[in-house]
Amino acid sequence: MRRRRVTLSQIAAELNVSTATVSLALRDNPAVSSETRQRVRERAADLGYIYNRQAASLRTARTNIIGVVVNDVINPYFAEVFRAVENELEREGVTILICNHRDDLARQQTFVSVLQQQNADGLVICPSLGTTAADIEQITRSGTPVTLICRDVEGATVPIVRGDDFKGTYDLTTHLISLGHKHIAMIGGRRKTSSGRDRYGGFLAAMEQAGLSVSETSDVPEIMTSAEGKAAVERLLLADPRPTAIVCFNDLLAIGVMSGLYRNKLRPGIDIAVTGFDDVDGSETWTPSLTTVRNGSDEIGRQAASAIMALVNDRPLPFDRLLIPPKLEIRESSPPPSPERKAS
Known part of the structure; x- marks a missing residue:
C-alpha cells in the first residue's frame, strides 16, 4: 500500500514543539535555535519527510520552479544553455524543469499547460516551429511570465535573447x-x-x-x-x-x-x-x-535567467531584444x- 506523506504536524507532535517551529527549522531560520533545528532535521529525515512544494506555494504564491521548453534536449548546445540558466537561477533558490517539444507545436502546448498547472513561476521557451505571437500572448495573459531564447516569434511582446x-x-x-x-x-x-x-x-x-x-x-x-x-x-x-x-x-x-x-x-x-x-x-x-x-550559449542562458527573474519579481527588464554577437x-x-x- 502507498505510504501516507509525513506532515509537519507529525514531526511537531513527536518533538513536542509547534508546527511553526518545525517549518522554520526546516528552512534553517535563525529564529529557531541551532540545537532545535538540528533535532527537527534529524527527526524529519528519520520519518522520511518530503517538502510539500504545492502547499508552500499556496502560502507564498511561488513555487520557485521555472520551466525551460526547447526543441532538442539531445543537442549539446541546449545542454550548455540549460547549464547557464540553471547556474544563475540556483543562486536565487530556483529549480528548472526541462521539456523537449521536438518542434511539435501540440507537444509544446501540452508542456506549457502542465507547467502552468504546476504553478511554475515562469517559462523560458525556445519556441516550436509554427509558434505565433498569439500563442505567446495566451501564456502571458494567464499570468505566466515568458522569456524566449534562440528563436524569435514575430510580434511577440516578451523578452528575447538569441545569437545573431x-x-x-x-x-x-x-x-x-x-x-x-x-x-x-x-x-x-x-x-x-x-x-x-x-x-x-x-x-x-x-x-x-x-x-x-x-x-x-x-x-x-x-x-x-x-x-x-x-x-x-x-x-x-x-x-x-x-x-x-x-x-x-x-x-x-x-x-x-x-x-x-x-x-x-x-x-x-x-x-x-x-x-x-x-x-x-x-x-x-x-x-x-x-x-x-x-x-553565446552561456551568455544566452545567463541573460534569459536574468530576464525571467525580473518578470517574476516585477523588476525592470534588463532588455527587450538582445542579440549576442557571434564569434568565428x-x-x-x-x-x-x-x-x-x-x-x-
Missing part, C-alpha cells in the same frame, strides 16, 4: 569564399524559424555579394541531426558542380557530414571543407577540429579548395 544567426553564417561563408571556395553547399535548419531563416539568409547574402550562385542540389533544408547530416552526404556528392565546402546549420550536422565523408573515402578538412555552428563543447578536439561559430572559430576543417577542385 544572420551575421554568424555571413561571416562563416565569407571566410570560405576568401579561401577560394566557389561551390558551397548549405544544409539544415528549419527555414520557417528565425534561426533557420537568418542563418540561410546570411549564407545567401555572402554568396550574392561575391557573385556566386547556389545550386538547388547543394541546398538541403530542414534537417537537424548528425544522422541526417551523414545521410545528406550522398546527395551532396552527386551535385553538379560538387561542392568544395559545406556550411552546416549546427555542429551536430557537421559531425554527421564528416562521418559521411569518411564513409565515402573522402577526408573532411582536406578533400572538402566542413563548417558548423554553435561551437559546442569538444568541437575543437574533433578530427579534424571544427571551424564553427560560437553562438577558424580551425582545421575549413582549408582552401584542393587545386584540382579549385580549377574545376
Whole structure:
C-alpha cells in the first residue's frame, strides 16, 4: 500500500514543539535555535519527510520552479544553455524543469499547460516551429511570465535573447569564399524559424555579394541531426558542380557530414571543407577540429535567467531584444579548395 506523506504536524507532535517551529527549522531560520533545528532535521529525515512544494506555494504564491521548453534536449548546445540558466537561477533558490517539444507545436502546448498547472513561476521557451505571437500572448495573459531564447516569434511582446544567426553564417561563408571556395553547399535548419531563416539568409547574402550562385542540389533544408547530416552526404556528392565546402546549420550536422565523408573515402578538412555552428563543447578536439561559430550559449542562458527573474519579481527588464554577437572559430576543417577542385 502507498505510504501516507509525513506532515509537519507529525514531526511537531513527536518533538513536542509547534508546527511553526518545525517549518522554520526546516528552512534553517535563525529564529529557531541551532540545537532545535538540528533535532527537527534529524527527526524529519528519520520519518522520511518530503517538502510539500504545492502547499508552500499556496502560502507564498511561488513555487520557485521555472520551466525551460526547447526543441532538442539531445543537442549539446541546449545542454550548455540549460547549464547557464540553471547556474544563475540556483543562486536565487530556483529549480528548472526541462521539456523537449521536438518542434511539435501540440507537444509544446501540452508542456506549457502542465507547467502552468504546476504553478511554475515562469517559462523560458525556445519556441516550436509554427509558434505565433498569439500563442505567446495566451501564456502571458494567464499570468505566466515568458522569456524566449534562440528563436524569435514575430510580434511577440516578451523578452528575447538569441545569437545573431544572420551575421554568424555571413561571416562563416565569407571566410570560405576568401579561401577560394566557389561551390558551397548549405544544409539544415528549419527555414520557417528565425534561426533557420537568418542563418540561410546570411549564407545567401555572402554568396550574392561575391557573385556566386547556389545550386538547388547543394541546398538541403530542414534537417537537424548528425544522422541526417551523414545521410545528406550522398546527395551532396552527386551535385553538379560538387561542392568544395559545406556550411552546416549546427555542429551536430557537421559531425554527421564528416562521418559521411569518411564513409565515402573522402577526408573532411582536406578533400572538402566542413563548417558548423554553435561551437559546442569538444568541437575543437574533433578530427579534424571544427571551424564553427560560437553562438553565446552561456551568455544566452545567463541573460534569459536574468530576464525571467525580473518578470517574476516585477523588476525592470534588463532588455527587450538582445542579440549576442557571434564569434568565428577558424580551425582545421575549413582549408582552401584542393587545386584540382579549385580549377574545376
